[in-house]
Amino acid sequence: MTVTTPADRFDVGTLLTENTFLIGGRWVPAVEGGTIDVINPATREVLLRVPAGGARDVDAAVDAATTAFPGWRDTSPADRADLLSRWAELCRRHAGELDTLEAMEVGRPRQGGSPIPRTIGYIAGLADKVTGVTLPTHSPDVLGLTLREPYGVCGSIIPWNIPGKLMAADVAPAIAAGNTVVVKPAEDAPLTCLYLAKLAELAGIPPGVINVVVGYGADAGAALPAHPGIRRMSFTGSPETGSRVMAACARNLIPLHLELGGKSPQIVLRDADLAYAVPAIVRSLTFNAGQVCAAGTRLLVDRKIKRDVVAAVCDALAAVRVGPWYEPVDMGPLISARQEQRVLEYLDIGRAEGARVVRGGHKLTGEMFDGGFFVAPTVFDEVEPGMRIAQEEIFGPVLSVLTFDDEDEALSIANGTRYGLVASVWTGSVDRAIRLSRAVQAGQVYVNTMGSTDVIGAPFGGYRHSGFGRTMSADSILDYTQTKTLVLKGIGQGLAG
Incomplete structure (x- = not known):
């Protein structure tokens, strides 16, 4: 079921297959068969019917991301950078569709382009520049250093107000650092996120690295941070829901980034x-x-x-x-x-x-x-x-x-x-x-301004009930890594021969 907007003859069905989301490189319906009608808030017409995923779909997505993680983690950072650059370029070629799709499902007037290609391209340039440090030692036969390693499978809950840019700002640094992700878009506006996943797939990002499960907050949304296979979580939304996500993460000791409300x-x-x-x-x-x-x-x-x-x-x-x-x-x-x-x-x-x-x-x-x-x-x-x-x-x-x-x-x-x-x-x-x-x-x-669009890589995040952690900056990729200390001590001349 799709509708065509008379002003532009823009049919969402030409971009996305009805009633499917992405798990492990396959576009599939929800396990239990439920659906959600995504509407145009300017007209109340149905734009597309998408699956209403739940806990079983989240299980499948986490399993797919877990399977994909070792290979993606061990992929050269330079190759990951190339794949993200291809994703950014495809988004640039399809910037008009991305802008129009988000305008249709959110109701925001078109901007004449999309910030998504630049967001992903910025992170692509950082993928092969994640480094540790060398540490001073008391003895010349000891070497101390740190490594930056990915967490594993990361969960991301995206809000409905600016879904495309926020998905790019979260998913790009996560996978650039070598993690795999499961994204839960808002049920009111999941189409831009699904299309971004499709473009990532076309760019050659391997199956299971990016998975998208659409569903209601009480079902798929609640299941994601509570899943024992998730090793790092990101949530953007209200403080009330953020508190519930934080409580779920606490049970599994999952590190969390929260971007919550404001009254600026x-x-x-x-x-x-x-x-x-x-x-x-x-x-x-x-x-x-x-x-x-x-x-x-x-x-x-x-x-x-x-x-x-x-x-x-x-x-x-x-x-x-x-x-x-x-x-x-x-x-x-x-x-x-x-x-x-x-x-x-x-x-x-x-x-x-x-x-x-x-x-x-x-x-x-x-x-x-x-x-x-x-x-x-x-x-x-x-x-x-x-x-x-x-x-x-x-x-x-x-x-x-x-x-x-x-x-x-x-x-x-x-x-x-x-x-x-x-x-x-x-x-x-x-x-x-x-x-x-x-x-x-x-x-x-x-x-004497409002917004940071004139600054490249300005960290974004809040104090107090507006959350914690920062996105949209060079530090965002580091936030998707954990530090390992490595100490090497020489104990002799090694084996002869």
Whole structure:
């Protein structure tokens, strides 16, 4: 069952075989035969039917990855680098399909390309550069050194908001280091992940090195970190689910990387250049309809300029075009009816708490919107730091405006949630930028910008309830290795003859 989007005549069935996922080099249905309909959130039409895998499918995938591991581990790092480079090149050739496929299943307007080829290519360049160190010794007849070795079979749970890039950022370093992987994509948006696995297969990456099992979180998702064959785990998602994944990993003493939620502050000081700040604030809110853990959804503004900033942000939002991915728009729908309901409930919560809606605040209706999950970009003014809309991750296009009178108060508000993923500081003063950047508790701090796209290999990860560990950097490949110490002592001249 596939549908064709009239705007582009793009049929998902030309890229992927219905009701199959990848285990051990074979595209197979779920053992128990269940299926999931992947829908277009702009229209609610079914894009493709995929298997609903469970514990038995995870067992088969882990077995396949376990079988493939010794050969892949012993493959020359230079050969692994070549295979990843081929994968990156195939992704580059099919960047349009990758971008469109993710746009269709997530609802995000097309970006005109895909970051995936560059992500995989960056890691390919590191595959043959993983080195240990030599260690000083007390005696000249002793040699001490360290080796970096892969863990074995690694599990990866990918979220639905940016599935392609996040799968590439996780799987590429894992296999570059010599591990094999089992990926569990989100059931709402598994198609880009499946297509990436298909391109990896076409690139020549051996069977069993990359396995993909689609399924619901309570079934395949729960089975993966609990499986005794998994030796390292990665999860991106909510703190609540992350805690459950961590508990499962603890039972088998599995090392874990967690990338969790955020409630990122954007601190606008009195000397900020609003011509730069306002467009970035709006883009951060509307990109992927605010369904991004790094979205700057708390706007902290010096009280003396609040009226001007709020007016400028609302004016900019008035120009934001909302609609289906295939139209020339700036923002698309939310991913699902469940997510739409969540965001609408938070709009009611904000009003009940006493915050004032100054822009948006409603579900969009009309011919273009009635088939999908569209909510207007929303600005709440007069928000207090303790309100739920200022504390909890909404994961939608909802901006909370808070005010401060001095830097100390700005820092208190910025650090006053359980999260610590991203923060942005807008100021014309280098002194203020340095002070605030050092004091904000976040894994990434941006000054007069929002995002790290201009920096190559910037580590990404959070503090506190935003998780731990870093991805998208040179260190990510090292995180998929464990250190072995090797001590060699000479004990004579060896055997004669």
